[in-house]
Amino acid sequence: MFYIEAVAVIVVLWWLFSYYKWRRDIYYPLEKLPGDPRYPIIGTEYIFIGVSRNELIKVFLEKIKKYSPLFRTWNGSIPEINLMKPEHIEIIMSSSNHITKGRHYNNLHCWLGQGLLTSGGQRYFGQKSRWVEKTGTLLDILDKKVDGKMHNIYPDITHCALDIICESAMGVNVGAMLKEDNKYVKAIYEFNEIMFWRILRPYIPIFIFNLLPVGRIMKNDLKILHDFSKKVISDRKALLKQEQQSGSSEHNDGEDLFGIKRRLSFLDLLIEASEDGKLLNDSDIRQEVDTFMFEGHDTTTANISWTLLLLGNHPDIQDRVFEEIRAVIRDKSTPTSITELHELKYLERVIKESLRLYPSVPFVIRQTKEEIQIDKYRIPANVEVILGIYTVHRDPEIYPDPDQQMKFDPVHRDPEIYPDPEKFDPDRFLPENSVNRHPYAYIPFSAGPRNCVGQKFALYEEKTILASIINRYKITAVKKMEDIPIHVELILRPANGVLLKLERRL
Numbered sequence: 289m290f291y292i293e294a295v296a297v298i299v300v301l302w303w304l305f306s307y308y309k310w311r312r313d314i315y316y317p318l319e320k321l322p323g324d325p326r327y328p329i330i331g332t333e334y335i336f337i338g339v340s341r342n343e344l345i346k347v348f349l350e351k352i353k354k355y356s357p358l359f360r361t362w363n364g365s366i367p368e369i370n371l372m373k374p375e376h377i378e379i380i381m382s383s384s385n386h387i388t389k390g391r392h393y394n395n396l397h398c399w400l401g402q403g404l405l406t407s408g409g410q411r412y413f414g415q416k417s418r419w420v421e422k423t424g425t426l427l428d429i430l431d432k433k434v435d436g437k438m439h440n441i442y443p444d445i446t447h448c449a450l451d452i453i454c455e456s457a458m459g460v461n462v463g464a465m466l467k468e469d470n471k472y473v474k475a476i477y478e479f480n481e482i483m484f485w486r487i488l489r490p491y492i493p494i495f496i497f498n499l500l501p502v503g504r505i506m507k508n509d510l511k512i513l514h515d516f517s518k519k520v521i522s523d524r525k526a527l528l529k530q531e532q533q534s535g536s537s538e539h540n541d542g543e544d545l546f547g548i549k550r551r552l553s554f555l556d557l558l559i560e561a562s563e564d565g566k567l568l569n570d571s572d573i574r575q576e577v578d579t580f581m582f583e584g585h586d587t588t589t590a591n592i593s594w595t596l597l598l599l600g601n602h603p604d605i606q607d608r609v610f611e612e613i614r615a616v617i618r619d620k621s622t623p624t625s626i627t628e629l630h631e632l633k634y635l636e637r638v639i640k641e642s643l644r645l646y647p648s649v650p651f652v653i654r655q656t657k658e659e660i661q662i663d664k665y666r667i668p669a670n671v672e673v674i675l676g677i678y679t680v681h682r683d684p685e686i687y688p689d690p691d692q693q694m695k696f697d698p699v700h701r702d703p704e705i706y707p708d709p710e711k712f713d714p715d716r717f718l719p720e721n722s723v724n725r726h727p728y729a730y731i732p733f734s735a736g737p738r739n740c741v742g743q744k745f746a747l748y749e750e751k752t753i754l755a756s757i758i759n760r761y762k763i764t765a766v767k768k769m770e771d772i773p774i775h776v777e778l779i780l781r782p783a784n785g786v787l788l789k790l791e792r793r794l
């Protein structure tokens with residue numbers, strides 16, 4: 289009996305000490321930062337209660353306007369520091385100390401595991417000729433939508449991007465564009481939505497969440513996602529075995545249409561590294577494949593989609609893009625060489641400007657490894673810092689028109705950095721207009737030691753797809769940009785897809 293009482297006293301004392309330490313080291317320093325009042329269990333998430341999905345971003349932007357340039361929020365009992373100034377973001381992003389991802393990414397572990405890629409990946413992609421083939425299939429699908437009516441082409445772009453990443457990085461043709469029902473793509477959207485739903489409800493314990501219908505749907509989605517990647521891996525393994533037996537190898541010899549020597553695919557390298565089972569086991573491979581497939585198609589899909597919506601709203605810019613494409617690829621339907629892709633300079637500025645206004649990844653979250661000082665505030669070690677990529681593009685304090693408050697995006701839309709930040713103006717990215725820009729004022733691919741490994745791949749792929757679409761069709765957007773609701777989750781998506789009217793040019 290005495291023993292139980294002694295343990296109970298030690299537990300209570302330990303808890304009191306931890307609580308005291310937490311208040312001294314975390315709570316008090318952070319309470320000095322601006323932000324809404326915090327309540328037990330819910331933190332500051334009550335600001336989102338009763339807010340519709342389409343309005344969530346507006347509520348958050350109001351807070352940014354109120355508390356910019358930095359403020360704290362509480363996700364339940366976990367504090368989060370929101371940063372949106374280039375010089376503040378630089379402190380975290382440029383440091384090799386603060387590279388641990390925030391804990392919200394733990395929600396992804398059940399899907400992507402710990403498979404976060406840290407080394408460069410562009411050199412593995414030597415199969416760009418396949419992009420031309422996939423883009424051709426996309427055009428065939430879009431041709432059927434040239435009927436004077438409005439169509440949502442978001443699913444078509446998603447399937448094309450998925451086919452391209454699977455073919456380029458995994459060496460497997462999943463034929464997503466040719467399938468009627470794409471369970472994998474549906475599961476990704478659903479999983480992301482539910483994950484975001486859960487993040488906003490820190491007061492629901494995990495065991496209750498798992499019992500709710502959303503918890504069960506998420507579990508089912510997870511199975512679909514894993515089954516898909518397992519099949520990609522087993523298909524590739526079977527193909528490699530077949531090639532070994534027949535003595536032929538289509539993936540590591542010869543040159544493709546772009547004159548690039550073919551190399552092993554990213555997945556082949558993972559499989560090679562696992563041959564003796566020492567470096568990577570099957571689960572490690574699956575995690576890397578899941579990460580790459582998700583990061584490698586959802587991001588590019590979102591950016592291509594926003595770019596099409598912007599071009600569909602700006603016929604003058606679309607005409608300029610079209611003229612450049614005709615001058616570069618002449619009578620072909622799609623670019624077929626790296627040189628041609630490089631020559632599409634104006635299209636590149638269009639893509640960059642689209643990524644400024646609508647960065648596919650709207651924020652990244654890191655944990656501080658050690659205490660840091662930001663302006664007059666002391667940020668303790670081990671707290672979550674939200675680096676607002678979307679936010680860094682629009683600054684509320686210096687945004688000139690108070691009525692436009694809902695639209696600002698503090699970093700990529702800071703009027704001091706980008707005059708008239710709401711305007712879609714690709715020429716902001718002319719070299720002469722970019723010279724004095726802060727290096728962390730434009731960070732769609734993040735920056736520093738943990739930045740995106742796929743940015744070159746993304747740019748080439750997007751140029752190929754966008755050039756092919758604009759070359760073949762004149763596109764008209766059905767809705768103005770300001771009337772298109774934005775869905776924020778890990779990816780920034782147009783809420784209702786990409787509604788366009790297509791007219792054949794050629």
Ligand code: HEM
Pocket residue numbers: 404405406579580583584585587588591647648649652732733734735738739740741742743745746
């Ligand atoms: C427009 C397209 C893309 C955008 C805007 C984008 C953006 C980003 C951002 C912001 C990050 C987070 C870096 C950080 O935590 O600081 C990231 C990570 C990553 N991206 Fe991309 N990305 C794009 C396309 C791609 C493509 C095509 C691939 C693959 C071919 C790819 C693969 C990855 C991987 C593997 C990571 C690392 C994951 C991690 O360490 O957590 N991305 N990307």
